Amino acid sequence: MAGYKVYTVSTSTWGDRQLVDAKAAPWKRTFNESAGGLQATFKLSDPKVAAVARAGALTPVERCLVVEHDGVVLYAGIIWEDDYDDDARTLTVSHEDIWSLLALRLVAADRTGAIPAWKQTYSGLEYDTIVKRLMQLATTGAGRTLPIQYEADYSGGRSRTYYGYNLDTAIDAITEIANLPGGPDVDLRPEWATASSTLQWTLRTGNMNPDSKTIEVVVSADHAAVKGIKRKRSARERSTRIMGVGEGSGKDIKVRASTDPGPFELERIEQAKNVKNLTDLQDFADGKQYTRNMNITQYSMDLNILSPVIGNLWTLKPGAYLRWYTSGNPVIADGWKQHKIIEYSGDTASNWIHLELQ
Incomplete structure (x- = not known):
């Protein structure tokens, strides 16, 4: 349709922008999690499209698909698979937004066999900035860099400790914070860098609508x-009692409960394996129950x-x-x-x- 353009960029440089003519390219945006896998279809019976495909512009992992409308990036997702149908002369690529890549990134500076001994504590910060630190940890190092723009740091009374033996991914750690009482919403907004034609993301935390749009x-x-x-x-996700389960095992496992009245008992278990402080664990259970106490x-x-x-x-x-x-x-x-x-x-x-x- 008029106004739409589909590009791919290199996942090595986030540049090398290539315009590709898609027969259909659905797109989706949300926050706090991946919007899920999508597919785009290309007609290789068109010589121009076939030439772009042969040049590697639709290669899985090496390319990222970008959908824009009138110059505004609406979506960007890593191409993970392609499926060629010779009879139909179509190439269908499967892609997913940047959260799918963060699911494959550990939050640990040591990612060797010595990772169980690694430990990192963040304190004196707001949750927004702890999310920022986790994102930086997940995108630092050879082959790990992502072009992400960050907000300023915010000092505060929040703290979190991460242990290598938990083998947390960036998704695990960020989702755990977003689900806490007072935890921030998290969005990674794709956009073109103003000084170049490269792709970048802006990490947005907290208020998702600061300009009151x-x-x-x-x-x-x-x-x-x-x-x-x-x-x-x-009412599928409703509960009247949340059992928040923290660090430990057996009789030493840390547990806190949060309750609300309802027509009958609806009991759920929520895991927070990184939480060992009982006050934090109670906050975790209360936060989970708060979001589940109504239809x-x-x-x-x-x-x-x-x-x-x-x-x-x-x-x-x-x-x-x-x-x-x-x-x-x-x-x-x-x-x-x-x-x-x-x-x-x-x-x-x-x-x-x-x-x-x-």
Whole structure:
């Protein structure tokens, strides 16, 4: 569709930008975790596409696929697999965002057989900066560098100790902090570096919408801009008791419980193997219970990417708000509602962007 372009860049330099014409290239963005695996299809019956593929622009691991719209990067993901169909003359590549690479990075300066003895303590910082330190630890060293832009350090009263014998990945360590009470949301936003045509990411922590970006739509009036409104309520993840399990084993294992009332008992176990302080473990259990003490209501809808409702795509990001008005709906209450955008996705073959709201 108009405005979309698909590129690949080298994972060695994050440059060598190559324009590739995709038959279809779905994309997805979220925060705090990977948005999941995706696939893009290329028609090699087109001589230009075939030439780009033969030149190595779609090689697994060596290339990263980038989707942009009007110069704004919407998605970037490492190509992990390709699948060629000779009869159809198509090449399908499987790719996933940068979180998939962090799942394969240990947070340890010593990554040899001596790793069990390695230990690192961060103290006197906010959780945001501990996440930053973990990211730096996971992306430092030969063959490990990623072009990430960071926020300033924030001092505070938080501390964390990491032990090599736990063999934590960057995903393990960052997710554990994000799930703590007061833990920050974490986003890795892909973008073009302003001084070059190379790809980079900006690590965003804490407030995902510091500029208070709000998209506003009147559902009954803006039929050209919005469609496909859905609501889902779920109690699948609800609990009335969380048992937080920390360091140790057998009778020496550290456990703390957090409870809330409910129609009946719903008990869950949550692991925090790096936590040995009982106060921190109680905070962990309380935080988990806080997010599970009620039913989850999610809304979703599609917005037209060309609609003035969205405006500048640079301001669309996980954590932005959608303010929307409905009336006369048999299930959804009349009036204005405001929800956080927790995920958005699209396809280069369509002008519609799908929003997940909470």
